[in-house]
Amino acid sequence: MSTIDQARLIDLFNLMADAIEREKDHLCELDGAIGDADHGVTMSIGFSAVRKALSEVNAAHPTDVFNTAAKAFLNAVGASAGPLYATAFMRAGAKVKGQTVLDRTAVADMVTAMADGVRSRGKADLGDKTMLDAWDPAAKAALQALEADRSAAEILSQAADAAEKGATTTIDMMAKKGRSARLGPRSVGHIDPGAASTAILLRAMADGFTAE
Amino acid sequence: MSTIDQARLIDLFNLMADAIEREKDHLCELDGAIGDADHGVTMSIGFSAVRKALSEVNAAHPTDVFNTAAKAFLNAVGASAGPLYATAFMRAGAKVKGQTVLDRTAVADMVTAMADGVRSRGKADLGDKTMLDAWDPAAKAALQALEADRSAAEILSQAADAAEKGATTTIDMMAKKGRSARLGPRSVGHIDPGAASTAILLRAMADGFTAE
Amino acid sequence: MKTKKLINDPAAIIDEMLDGMLAAHPQHLMQVPDSPRSIIARDGPRDGKVGLVIGGGSGHEPTFVGFVGRGLADAAAIGNVFASPPPDPILECAKAVDGGAGVLFMYGNYAGDVMNFDMAAEMAAMDDIEVRTVLSTDDVASAPPDRRVDRRVDRRGVAGNFFIFKAAGAACDKMLDFDACERIARKANDHTYTMGVALSPCSLPHTRKPNFDLGPDEMEIGLGIHGEPGVERGPIQSADAVADALMDRILSEMQPSKGDTVAVLVNSLGSTPMMELYLLNRRVKQRLDDIRVGLHATWVGGYCTSMEMAGASISLHHLDGELIEMLDHPCDCAQFRVG
Amino acid sequence: MKTKKLINDPAAIIDEMLDGMLAAHPQHLMQVPDSPRSIIARDGPRDGKVGLVIGGGSGHEPTFVGFVGRGLADAAAIGNVFASPPPDPILECAKAVDGGAGVLFMYGNYAGDVMNFDMAAEMAAMDDIEVRTVLSTDDVASAPPDRRVDRRVDRRGVAGNFFIFKAAGAACDKMLDFDACERIARKANDHTYTMGVALSPCSLPHTRKPNFDLGPDEMEIGLGIHGEPGVERGPIQSADAVADALMDRILSEMQPSKGDTVAVLVNSLGSTPMMELYLLNRRVKQRLDDIRVGLHATWVGGYCTSMEMAGASISLHHLDGELIEMLDHPCDCAQFRVG
Ligand SMILES: Nc1ncnc2c1ncn2[C@@H]1O[C@H](COP(=O)(O)OP(=O)(O)O)[C@@H](O)[C@H]1O
Numbered sequence A, B: 001m002s003t004i005d006q007a008r009l010i011d012l013f014n015l016m017a018d019a020i021e022r023e024k025d026h027l028c029e030l031d032g033a034i035g036d037a038d039h040g041v042t043m044s045i046g047f048s049a050v051r052k053a054l055s056e057v058n059a060a061h062p063t064d065v066f067n068t069a070a071k072a073f074l075n076a077v078g079a080s081a082g083p084l085y086a087t088a089f090m091r092a093g094a095k096v097k098g099q100t101v102l103d104r105t106a107v108a109d110m111v112t113a114m115a116d117g118v119r120s121r122g123k124a125d126l127g128d129k130t131m132l133d134a135w136d137p138a139a140k141a142a143l144q145a146l147e148a149d150r151s152a153a154e155i156l157s158q159a160a161d162a163a164e165k166g167a168t169t170t171i172d173m174m175a176k177k178g179r180s181a182r183l184g185p186r187s188v189g190h191i192d193p194g195a196a197s198t199a200i201l202l203r204a205m206a207d208g209f210t211a212e
Numbered sequence C, D: 001m002k003t004k005k006l007i008n009d010p011a012a013i014i015d016e017m018l019d020g021m022l023a024a025h026p027q028h029l030m031q032v033p034d035s036p037r038s039i040i041a042r043d044g045p046r047d048g049k050v051g052l053v054i055g056g057g058s059g060h061e062p063t064f065v066g067f068v069g070r071g072l073a074d075a076a077a078i079g080n081v082f083a084s085p086p087p088d089p090i091l092e093c094a095k096a097v098d099g100g101a102g103v104l105f106m107y108g109n110y111a112g113d114v115m116n117f118d119m120a121a122e123m124a125a126m127d128d129i130e131v132r133t134v135l136s137t138d139d140v141a142s143a144p145p146d147r148r149v150d151r152r153v154d155r156r157g158v159a160g161n162f163f164i165f166k167a168a169g170a171a172c173d174k175m176l177d178f179d180a181c182e183r184i185a186r187k188a189n190d191h192t193y194t195m196g197v198a199l200s201p202c203s204l205p206h207t208r209k210p211n212f213d214l215g216p217d218e219m220e221i222g223l224g225i226h227g228e229p230g231v232e233r234g235p236i237q238s239a240d241a242v243a244d245a246l247m248d249r250i251l252s253e254m255q256p257s258k259g260d261t262v263a264v265l266v267n268s269l270g271s272t273p274m275m276e277l278y279l280l281n282r283r284v285k286q287r288l289d290d291i292r293v294g295l296h297a298t299w300v301g302g303y304c305t306s307m308e309m310a311g312a313s314i315s316l317h318h319l320d321g322e323l324i325e326m327l328d329h330p331c332d333c334a335q336f337r338v339g
């Protein structure tokens, strides 16, 4: 299958929820080093709410799925992750509005819209050691893959590769946004938890897409 | 030397203070099992105050030493140990009032007066698992030794032996007075901390007396 | 591993703590000249009023000094950590608050406190101050109901002091006579029931060693506020199950009737945070609702602590018209206010 | 080893905690119908008054709900443990307290709170409610003085919230206009300085794992109230040395003149008992006396906690005539009263 309809998109959200559940403790540990140790818990609460909301929703379009997920995630968690991921999902939903299936162009649009959402909500710059440092390269990779005529699956998997690399680059950064910004130089040497969760989510989508 | 003058008595109090300092942690542990874990601290605070007061006092008679020690001990500690030991010291002082040196009779009197003090202040019965279960046999042993024409040194050391045995007998008792009384059967199997400190004090006096 | 504490020389800890209290609460508190462990309410003691002296060992803050003030205790005598104060500072308190109408001594029922306060009472009598004593004995865990001849004589006083002192302080503040103050104090004690649970120990500043051992998954029900062993040790349970265990025992003794009214204190022993206390309180309210017992007032927080011990206690104050009047009577203390 | 906690299902912990709060403080608090995480003062919001909405993550009790009441905050929006509330409950608070004179949002400066409260403010604007925001940024440890363009923009809000919210709440309660309320809120923040020390971690109810590691003899100065790393880690020191370290940094920023007046908050992060807080306060008072700075009022206790974290913070509120008036203005909240 090379496109995503609303049912497929719900499957992908459930796979993201599974991945978060697996990585929950790890994300808390990352956040413990330079934040308040709750990022895994927050993501898990958020994706449990998303899973529940999507199991109850009557979605006609992928946009409905994104909007339902955004609202459920935001209202369940708040925190930093809430507005950031919720805005990402909302922007993706807005971008693909009217489409019943997401083709390779829409998949690339979806990733760039998410990155834009994170950027405009968080107002971070690249290199500030935030999830944007995973989203931004992911969006660029998605666009490149689209231009290189790759399949939807390849677009997603290259976005995930780029997000993982992006997350790794946060290790050497000094935080300038978010809770860890107060650490100054002591924030260096640790991966940003939000960048790590971004990579996990994109990887879960890519793997889920390919597997089917 | 077979008698105790006021200077000698001060030495003996200092030796008791040394012994308490050595056994402080042990006494806290005993109290931890069936009480509030402070008996060693309390005894140590009390005997530090006694040591200090005796270093400053101008004592003409053993009675002055006892009264100074009683007052210093009581005011420094309060607790259960304060009234009990302070009353013991006060009664000993009253008993030997007017004497400049304590002979073997006075030494035996001193021990029995102390036991009486503990009994009348605490109103415990024998077998209630309190320091009285060390003081009472100590007093009896002192009187027996006196009647058997033993020396002052022997009177003290037999009192100390009896106090140690008495303290050991508290292991099998169920507490009926003091903090540990609330434990009921759970108080069985542990030595009473006050009985243990009584034995330590009498042993320190006996050893100190013999050593010189 | 030794407990971490922000302290200076342990030998000076009580006097330094009192310095800090006096610095924080100069409007409420003062020390008796030459008797620094005798803390007096600036506004409280007065002629013709029964004086109320409370006290006991330190380590339970805000008990006792936090309850000294107009409408509650006139004075508190302060001992070392977990140790009754000696007679002298108690006597100085009695002298300072004596208004010619008698002085009530109120404190938790512990052997050490009884001996020291009784000695002070004898000394006060020599100074022509009439002292009467009312012990608090609210800890239902500390002696089984069947083991009391005089109903609760064997029991400890714990967090329920809060209600018991409050009632007595109100009676004194209303200028009731000595008999009435004593009667109300005894009644308040008879109407107060506390039961606690500990999750982890505290330690004395002098030793910084845990004053009891509890397994990593264990709790102990009925443990005393100085770490004295309790009635039952077992695996740690949910907040609801713990609240139920405490409430079951409290209610079975209190025997409330439908339509009765109580006041509630959910108290932290030290390091158990308010979040957990409110979870317990939620269940307390459910239990009271279940049996149609009304709630007059609730306090949630650290009112009678054991330094950094983890755990909590629940106290119920079984009210009647008179006790409601006493509870609602205004008081203004350093760490507690009503009205 | 997992932290022992008296809890039920962690997933329900905030809602259950709020149940317990509402059960304890029905005279002070109510929930917005259909928005249980929006807690409103029963007596407070009124026509023509600037509404004050505070809020943030849970785990700091009595902050925030304990400061909701007449004369202080009109509402608090409550998040998960250490997590900002989402926009919806914040918006519901704003709606519930809007008296037509504008609504102030006040909360600690954390990225998550800023994003969620800003979203709520945008939504409120669509409902014709004018919202202005004043962040608290009192934690002097959270950004060096030289790293601020707008003086304190990088800093966290911590226990000093206590003074900052108090001043703003008083301004609102006095029916001052929106500009004046905002100005006073900003001034109170500019005049408040906090610095803390942690001795041991707390843990989230969901993980029950320590949220940072500290050696058995270590302390960390400047640590955040969610366990965010601080400015300096070293061997644990005496209460006096710790108080000095905190006061040195606070005073060097505050730059008080001889004859100035301050208010003090010595705050427990959770399991540090009052005994230790009073030791710190003793030294605070000595330091203020040394430089002839007067003391208007002092609070000692757990006012802004991090669940069971061990440690403490010192806050100084640098007063002028107006701030004194705000501080002394009466307020009546579930866990805090003045006047
Ligand atoms: N301004 C921002 N822009 C982008 N990402 C941000 C920003 N602020 C915080 N983040 C992200 O949020 C993550 C933390 O999320 P989380 O732990 O859920 O929230 P909180 O900090 O409220 O505990 C950080 O690791 C970072 O990636």
Ligand SMILES: Nc1ncnc2c1ncn2[C@@H]1O[C@H](COP(=O)(O)OP(=O)(O)O)[C@@H](O)[C@H]1O
Residues within 6 Å of the ligand: B031, B035, B036, B038, B039, B042, B043, B079, B080, B081, B082, B084, B118, B121, B122, B123, B124, B129, B130, B131, B132, B177, B178, B179, B192, B193, B194, B195, C082, C083, C084, C111, C112, C113
């Ligand atoms: N009524 C009593 N009669 C005799 N000894 C008593 C009595 N009550 C307590 N004690 C003794 O006091 C000891 C405890 O002393 P201590 O730990 O200093 O006081 P506290 O119980 O106040 O902490 C007990 O071990 C017991 O020997």
Ligand SMILES: [Mg+2]
Residues within 6 Å of the ligand: A031, A035, A036, A037, A038, A039
């Ligand atoms: Mg976080």
Ligand SMILES: [Mg+2]
Residues within 6 Å of the ligand: B031, B035, B036, B037, B038, B039
């Ligand atoms: Mg003891």
Ligand SMILES: [Mg+2]
Residues within 6 Å of the ligand: B036, B038, B079, C057, C081, C082, C083, C084
């Ligand atoms: Mg004791």
Ligand SMILES: [Mg+2]
Residues within 6 Å of the ligand: A036, A038, A079, D081, D082, D083, D084
């Ligand atoms: Mg958080």
